[in-house]
Amino acid sequence: xxxxxxxxxxxxxxxxxxxxxxxxxxxxxxxxxxxxxxxxxxxxxxxxxxxxxxxxxxxxxxxxxxxxxxxxxxxxxxxxxxxxxxxxxxxxxxxxxxxxxxxxxxxxxxxxxxxxxxxxxxxxxxxxxxxxxxxxxxxxxxxxxxxxxxxxxxxxxxxxxxxxxxxxxxxxxxxxxxxxxxxxxxxxxxxxxxxxxxxxxxxxxxxxxxxxxxxxxxxxxxxxxxxxxxxxxxxxxxxxxxxxxxxxxxxxxxxxxxxxxxxxxxxxxxxxxxxxxxxxxxxxxxxxxxxxxxxxxxxxxxxxxxxxxxxxxxxxxxxxxxxxxxxxxxxxxxxxxxxxxxxxxxxxxxxxxxxxxxxxxxxxxxxxxxxxxxxxxxxxxxxxxxxxxxxxxxxxxxxxxxxxxxxxxxxxxxxxxxxxxxxxxxxxxxxxxxxxxxxxxxxxxxxxxxxxxxxxxxxxxxxxxxxxxxxxxxxxxxxxxxxxxxxxxxxxxxxxxxxxxxxxxxxxxxxxxxxxxxxxxxxxxxxxxxxxxxxxxxxxxxxxxxxxxxxxxxxxxxxxxxxxxxxxxxxxxxxxxxxxxxxxxxxxxxxxxxxxxxxxxxxxxxxx
Numbered sequence: 001x002x003x004x005x006x007x008x009x010x011x012x013x014x015x016x017x018x019x020x021x022x023x024x025x026x027x028x029x030x031x032x033x034x035x036x037x038x039x040x041x042x043x044x045x046x047x048x049x050x051x052x053x054x055x056x057x058x059x060x061x062x063x064x065x066x067x068x069x070x071x072x073x074x075x076x077x078x079x080x081x082x083x084x085x086x087x088x089x090x091x092x093x094x095x096x097x098x099x100x101x102x103x104x105x106x107x108x109x110x111x112x113x114x115x116x117x118x119x120x121x122x123x124x125x126x127x128x129x130x131x132x133x134x135x136x137x138x139x140x141x142x143x144x145x146x147x148x149x150x151x152x153x154x155x156x157x158x159x160x161x162x163x164x165x166x167x168x169x170x171x172x173x174x175x176x177x178x179x180x181x182x183x184x185x186x187x188x189x190x191x192x193x194x195x196x197x198x199x200x201x202x203x204x205x206x207x208x209x210x211x212x213x214x215x216x217x218x219x220x221x222x223x224x225x226x227x228x229x230x231x232x233x234x235x236x237x238x239x240x241x242x243x244x245x246x247x248x249x250x251x252x253x254x255x256x257x258x259x260x261x262x263x264x265x266x267x268x269x270x271x272x273x274x275x276x277x278x279x280x281x282x283x284x285x286x287x288x289x290x291x292x293x294x295x296x297x298x299x300x301x302x303x304x305x306x307x308x309x310x311x312x313x314x315x316x317x318x319x320x321x322x323x324x325x326x327x328x329x330x331x332x333x334x335x336x337x338x339x340x341x342x343x344x345x346x347x348x349x350x351x352x353x354x355x356x357x358x359x360x361x362x363x364x365x366x367x368x369x370x371x372x373x374x375x376x377x378x379x380x381x382x383x384x385x386x387x388x389x390x391x392x393x394x395x396x397x398x399x400x401x402x403x404x405x406x407x408x409x410x411x412x413x414x415x416x417x418x419x420x421x422x423x424x425x426x427x428x429x430x431x432x433x434x435x436x437x438x439x440x441x442x443x444x445x446x447x448x449x450x451x452x453x454x455x456x457x458x459x460x461x462x463x464x465x466x467x468x469x470x471x472x473x474x475x476x477x478x479x480x481x482x483x484x485x486x487x488x489x490x491x492x493x494x495x496x497x498x499x500x501x502x503x504x505x506x507x508x509x510x511x512x513x514x515x516x517x518x519x520x521x522x523x524x525x526x527x528x529x530x531x532x533x534x535x536x537x538x539x540x541x542x543x544x545x546x547x548x549x550x551x552x553x554x555x556x557x558x559x560x561x562x563x564x565x566x567x568x569x570x571x572x573x574x575x576x577x578x579x580x581x582x583x584x585x586x587x588x589x590x591x592x593x594x595x596x597x598x599x600x601x602x603x604x605x606x607x608x
Contacts, residue, residue: 196375216262254312290308392473402438424482435510480520490512
């Protein structure tokens with residue numbers, strides 16, 4: 001033990017941890033030294049404000065009784081430049097009084113900054129020895145004791161900042177599903193024309209850059225046609241006004257095709273961009289400033305996109321990220337934040353349509369006074385994924401690189417994609433046609449004769465052919481209707497035409513001739529014919545019948561078990577004994593069989 005004389009200032013630093021770790025004394029240590037009164041607690045309210053943003057304490061409390069009005073207008077008010085209390089993950093206005101309403105969150109308990117610091121339960125010195133040392137002006141200090149710098153470091157421990165999100169975002173982030181499905185029906189609708197559209201078409205104000213995000217694996221289904229036509233019309237009108245010397249704010253359209261990592265690596269970027277521009281013009285985007293092919297997951301093309309957006313937005317521009325539900329906007333913005341190295345609050349990401357609920361102003365991405373806004377996904381009723389349950393959406397969702405599944409079939413045959421789509425080959429000018437299916441590998445396929453298609457619908461939809469999951473779900477998806485298309489091709493070694501269903505996938509048709517096809521799906525689902533996106537096919541052809549799938553195997557086991565149980569039940573049933581018609585016993589004479597008539601017209605029959 002080494003005795004060391006300490007000054008009053010050093011004593012004060014050493015005694016603060018003793019106040020929290022010394023437990024054997026019946027009275028506080030501070031009372032032992034009246035000349036060194038500790039007027040401030042170790043853990044002040046100031047430390048709490050560092051963990052959670054100030055607006056959580058200003059706007060909410062555990063005792064709040066009124067629920068804020070629901071809104072999807074966002075977390076930023078341009079008129080007052082104030083931040084509205086919203087969920088940083090999805091944009092819905094938050095409240096902590098009613099867990100059955102949208103935006104509910106639990107205000108986390110405030111914890112001291114060094115609450116994780118281990119407490120030494122072994123007394124350093126005896127209480128009498130400490131009191132005696134204090135009276136003499138020095139303190140017996142063990143050699144192993146921490147020095148002043150380490151003590152000061154322990155006092156300044158800070159826990160990492162964690163944003164507080166609503167219960168819905170918490171469930172999506174950690175469990176990948178919505179905890180309370182009934183709350184989804186209470187979410188307010190997002191009026192794009194009122195909240196965003198009027199700002200884009202304004203002839204005055206700051207420069208607008210529209211970041212139009214489209215899913216590369218479902219281009220036509222996720223392409224925002226209404227937004228494209230609105231912005232293109234505004235560009236034409238404001239361009240004419242600007243040429244005439246009037247005020248004309250001309251928006252810029254940056255088309256971002258996400259999830260290109262799902263497409264095969266053999267796709268040509270130049271050919272893909274040409275195909276994208278052609279389909280964009282068909283969808284109404286006639287005035288594209290630039291096109292970017294990116295993968296937010298693998299960080300492909302994100303840096304070039306950031307440089308382009310920063311140059312277009314300037315120092316005061318507004319960038320609006322728009323797109324269909326589950327097109328990948330939030331994932332893209334999170335990737336942009338990582339690329340620029342800014343302090344960005346991570347938006348909620350989930351393979352669930354409608355994850356973002358309100359407009360979110362994203363900080364730390366654009367320089368100076370430029371602003372980036374994430375908007376809620378636009379609802380496209382023509383996508384088949386909008387009619388599916390969460391479990392069914394998981395089967396349709398594409399998460400890995402797509403693999404082709406190719407059939408070679410003749411007239412009078414059909415191919416099913418689960419219980420959602422069917423292609424009939426009604427007429428051909430050649431002997432056969434190559435049909436390649438591009439869809440989620442979790443969805444089972446079936447190829448067979450068209451004449452048996454009605455039996456497939458009645459017996460296998462909802463069982464072997466999923467989604468839908470369950471026979472009762474088939475009727476809920478809508479009426480099963482047919483559309484006819486006439487297509488033609490000029491090559492056998494590649495696909496020429498695609499027949500795509502929004503939100504599901506597509507058939508790639510390869511032939512050298514003409515064909516009349518019948519496409520069956522549910523009423524209201526958009527089906528388009530386009531030039532082939534992926535012209536190549538698989539080298540190994542699929543065979544007739546069901547494809548190899550876990551869904552089919554599970555359904556077959558269930559069906560076989562049901563048939564086996566039915567068979568065992570019938571075997572256990574008692575066999576009914578035959579009913580006796582009479583008590584007559586017939587004896588047969590060996591010399592005169594029963595069929596032989598005896599003399600006198602009688603038979604050799606004797607009754608007992």
